[in-house]
Amino acid sequence: MTNDAEIVLDAQSIAKSFDRHVVLHDMSLSVARGELVAIIGPSGCGKSTFLRCLNLLEVPDAGTLRIEDVTVARDHRGGWSREDERQAHFLRAHVGMVFQSFNLFPHRTVLENVMLAPRTVKRIAAQEAERTARELLAKVGLSHVMERYPLTLSGGQQQRAAIARAMAMRPAVMLYDEPTSALDPELAEEVLQVMRALDDEGMTQIVVTHDMRFARAASDRVLYVEGGHIIEEGDPDLMFANPHDAKTRRFLRTLL
Ligand code: ADP
Ligand code: MG
Numbered sequence: 001m002t003n004d005a006e007i008v009l010d011a012q013s014i015a016k017s018f019d020r021h022v023v024l025h026d027m028s029l030s031v032a033r034g035e036l037v038a039i040i041g042p043s044g045c046g047k048s049t050f051l052r053c054l055n056l057l058e059v060p061d062a063g064t065l066r067i068e069d070v071t072v073a074r075d076h077r078g079g080w081s082r083e084d085e086r087q088a089h090f091l092r093a094h095v096g097m098v099f100q101s102f103n104l105f106p107h108r109t110v111l112e113n114v115m116l117a118p119r120t121v122k123r124i125a126a127q128e129a130e131r132t133a134r135e136l137l138a139k140v141g142l143s144h145v146m147e148r149y150p151l152t153l154s155g156g157q158q159q160r161a162a163i164a165r166a167m168a169m170r171p172a173v174m175l176y177d178e179p180t181s182a183l184d185p186e187l188a189e190e191v192l193q194v195m196r197a198l199d200d201e202g203m204t205q206i207v208v209t210h211d212m213r214f215a216r217a218a219s220d221r222v223l224y225v226e227g228g229h230i231i232e233e234g235d236p237d238l239m240f241a242n243p244h245d246a247k248t249r250r251f252l253r254t255l256l
Contacts, residue, residue, distance in 0.1 A: 005032035007066075008204045009173050014053050014063035016046075023049045024060075024228045031173065034202045036195070038215035038236065041225035042251060047208040050225070051175050054206070055095035056088050067094050068172045093121060096166030096174040100181050102158040104150035104165070110137065111146040114165045121169070129168075136164040140194050156187030160194055167198075174198065176207040180214075192218070212255055216240050224248045 009031040016024040023046045031037055039047050052058040054065065056072070064073040070091045072084050104113050114133035118124040124132075137146045140160040150158050159179055166174060176195070180188035192214050199205060199218065209215055215222055216236045223233045224245070232245045243249045 005035075007031065008033045008068060009054065009206070010064075010066040011054060012064045014050065014060045014065070016049055016053055016058060016060050022228060024053065026063075027225075027228070027230055028063075029054075029206075029223065029230070031204055031206060033204055034199075035204055035220045036199045036218060037206045037221045037223060038219035039206065039208045039223045039225060040210070040212065040215055040251075041223075041231075045225050046228040047225055048177050051097075051177050051206065051208055054173075054175055055092055055097055057097070059088075065091070067091050070094065093169060094172045096163075096169060096171035098159070098162050098166055098174065098176045098179050100178040102150070102155070102162045102182075104158055104161055106149065106151055109147050109149060110142060110153070110161045113150065113161060114146075114168050117165070118168050133164070133168055136167050137161070139197070140164045141190070154187055155183045156190040159183065159187075159191045163191070163194055163198075173204040173206065176205065176209075178208055178210060180209070180211055212240070212252075224251065226251065 007030050011027065011029045014024055014027045027050055041047055049058060053060045060074055062074055064071060070087050072087045072091060105116070108116065111133055114136060115129040118129045118132065119126065137143055140163055142157060142160055142164065145153055145157060150161060153161065180191050183191065195205060195207065196218055219236050221233060222236045222239050224231045226247050232239065232243060232248045239248065240252065243252055
């Protein structure tokens with residue numbers, strides 16, 4: 001990442017506790033347009049919570065978050081103004097999220113799933129929403145199943161539909177929380193191909209993953225998280241070959 005690259009997502013000093021349990025300590029991450037950032041770390045270290053803070057599914061206790069030109073901030077008392085709430089609504093619409101469990105609407109066809117948010121949130125006309133949805137479904141290889149209901153599809157197809165649905169909102173950044181963990185390897189590969197294709201198009205993406213091969217081969221940068229801290233970040237080849245921090249080394253060794 002060069003210094004003058006345009007920063008699409010800038011999270012500074014994000015903190016989050018549940019009751020007295022501090023889950024995230026002061027986590028900061030700036031992502032440039034077109035970057036693919038992989039977040040790795042042991043289970044329970046706060047990866048999902050961090051990702052959820054980046055689209056305000058969880059409201060951070062402290063820190064600031066900027067997506068393109070929309071900024072929301074909490075002060076040290078957790079203050080959150082009405083203006084911030086409006087900003088938060090706007091910000092969420094600019095972040096696409098894909099979950100491990102697909103989360104498609106089961107009583108809507110694949111095409112309807114992809115059309116729904118642009119229609120209801122952005123009030124896009126039906127014809128235009130359908131045209132965009134068809135284009136996106138073609139791109140993820142689902143033209144032939146778009147009139148079907150999600151549960152009649154393979155897991156890999158459902159996850160690709162979920163990516164198309166998120167992309168339909170024209171997000172500035174896509175977030176993925178273990179998008180392939182529920183999938184057999186060949187179905188996972190279909191999903192990873194879609195993410196690679198989006199990367200080639202210049203999409204900005206952050207993915208929490210256990211797939212170290214994908215993190216190493218496809219990402220521009222890897223973050224190693226443990227205990228709610230970013231322990232180490234850097235170039236994937238360098239980090240996997242020669243982790244600087246003893247904690248990163250220990251984690252990577254457990255995967256061998
Ligand atoms: P990871 O995704 O790295 O496995 P999570 O972010 O899901 O980790 O969880 C980090 C910690 O925060 C865990 O100890 C988890 O139990 C706790 N946690 C996450 N969400 C909640 C919640 N809504 N309420 C209470 N504790 C939570
Ligand atoms: Mg998780």
